[in-house]
Amino acid sequence: MAENESMNDESNRLSARAMRYARVGANVGGIAARIAATRFLGAGGNDASSAVALTKALGSLKGPMMKVAQMLATIPDALPPEYAEELAKLQSDAPPMGAAFVKRRMQAELGPDWQARFRSFDLKPAAAASLGQVHRAVSKEGKALACKLQYPDMTSAVEADLQQLDVIFALHRRFRPAIDTREMTKEIAERIREELDYGREAKHAQLYSDILKPLADVRVPEVDGALSTHRLLTMDWLDGERMLTFNDADQESRNRIGAALYAAWWKPFNQYGVIHGDPHLGNYSVFRDAGTGEAQGINLLDYGCVRIFPPSFVGGVVDLYEGLLRNEPARVVHAYETWGFRGLTKDLIETLNIWARFIYGPLLEDRARTIADGITPGKYGRKEAFHMHEALKKYGPLTVPREFVFMDRAAIGLGSVFLHLDVKLNFHRLFNEAIAGFDQAVLGQRQAAALEKVGLR
Numbered sequence: 001m002a003e004n005e006s007m008n009d010e011s012n013r014l015s016a017r018a019m020r021y022a023r024v025g026a027n028v029g030g031i032a033a034r035i036a037a038t039r040f041l042g043a044g045g046n047d048a049s050s051a052v053a054l055t056k057a058l059g060s061l062k063g064p065m066m067k068v069a070q071m072l073a074t075i076p077d078a079l080p081p082e083y084a085e086e087l088a089k090l091q092s093d094a095p096p097m098g099a100a101f102v103k104r105r106m107q108a109e110l111g112p113d114w115q116a117r118f119r120s121f122d123l124k125p126a127a128a129a130s131l132g133q134v135h136r137a138v139s140k141e142g143k144a145l146a147c148k149l150q151y152p153d154m155t156s157a158v159e160a161d162l163q164q165l166d167v168i169f170a171l172h173r174r175f176r177p178a179i180d181t182r183e184m185t186k187e188i189a190e191r192i193r194e195e196l197d198y199g200r201e202a203k204h205a206q207l208y209s210d211i212l213k214p215l216a217d218v219r220v221p222e223v224d225g226a227l228s229t230h231r232l233l234t235m236d237w238l239d240g241e242r243m244l245t246f247n248d249a250d251q252e253s254r255n256r257i258g259a260a261l262y263a264a265w266w267k268p269f270n271q272y273g274v275i276h277g278d279p280h281l282g283n284y285s286v287f288r289d290a291g292t293g294e295a296q297g298i299n300l301l302d303y304g305c306v307r308i309f310p311p312s313f314v315g316g317v318v319d320l321y322e323g324l325l326r327n328e329p330a331r332v333v334h335a336y337e338t339w340g341f342r343g344l345t346k347d348l349i350e351t352l353n354i355w356a357r358f359i360y361g362p363l364l365e366d367r368a369r370t371i372a373d374g375i376t377p378g379k380y381g382r383k384e385a386f387h388m389h390e391a392l393k394k395y396g397p398l399t400v401p402r403e404f405v406f407m408d409r410a411a412i413g414l415g416s417v418f419l420h421l422d423v424k425l426n427f428h429r430l431f432n433e434a435i436a437g438f439d440q441a442v443l444g445q446r447q448a449a450a451l452e453k454v455g456l457r
Helices: 002-041 047-059 063-072 081-087 099-110 154-175 182-195 198-212 251-272 311-325 329-339 346-364 382-395 402-421 427-435 440-454
Strands: 118-121 132-139 144-150 232-236 274-276 284-288 295-300 306-308
Touching (some): 099 144, 154 182, 182 402, 198 232, 198 274, 198 306, 198 440, 251 274, 251 295, 251 311, 251 427, 251 440, 274 402, 306 402, 311 329, 311 346, 311 402, 311 427, 311 440, 329 346, 346 382, 346 402, 346 427
Antiparallel strands (some): 118 132, 132 144, 144 232, 274 306, 284 295
């Protein structure tokens, strides 16, 4: 009987994957044909109209393909600017699972007596995302819990979407060959597959808990391992308010939140070679001081998209900063090569410097400033992306190393949160305090010990 159930489950998975292939393939294939006709036959249409059509096609799929599209939108020239602008508009609004479906999913993860393992469990989701949804619950001991339950057939959905991702990138390489995206494809695929493994995410959460424990203004939820599986992650429910609630708060409060965000992102990277690769507003909430009621710090809520870098990559980040700050071209080139860029000509180096000076800009000036520094938020980075695109058309192609993908995405994501809050800080001093006494060998030892402790090595 067990064998028959296993065969049925496998059949269902194959069926789900086939259906997903058909839906994604039809949507992406239709857009590909439209773009090809425009390019080769001079048919009506342009990049802007094709971009709108692609966004609608991907948006209707929800799920992982939408997550991929949002990643691509943050990387300069990974897609034509018209496409990047449209894809950046996609939001995660997957339809929630109904109560009956949630009960079946919970039974599949924790067994038929799953409800008896909680004092209470709210079948209505508190939040929904591209790969799963979160339910409030209370443990038998009375502790408030957040239960992150993965949607069914996500493995099938991811594999179907990743296969079509190759179609999108192949099309881009054919018509816009300035960027070779093959390494980016590998990186995105690996990270999204990792996000499906909630057991790994639990280890990420423990890693961040260990790293950030000394910080009073950053809270990390504790994982309940007895109520977690590879598709169900149960953690403490951390009370807090949405970050956008503080858009109109006084400057001091917004700066306090910004400083906590900065520490939560840079301390793990600078000291352990680990970054949170998805720093957007929905992954944080703000908690207040119990006495004064003022914004005190942040709750870091999601640990699915975490990237662990070799110590040499972190060394490259420091080298690039020092090279730009002190105008040392050889050190700048060394940083790019450390990251994995190859075949760099003088013109390609200057092209990379366009983006580097943009990303590092707030760190290079010893003064309190906003991230955008007077630039309209909606236009933030557009001028640099345009100049980089024009230069790459002339001097490319350029192969983007896979490790660059999430570093760049994380930096842009964090900057976007600072923009929303209109944070004004001396980023130069914060960064220099973080890298003071930086030692790559020490980082390697510290990283190895931390990863081994939580079972990631």
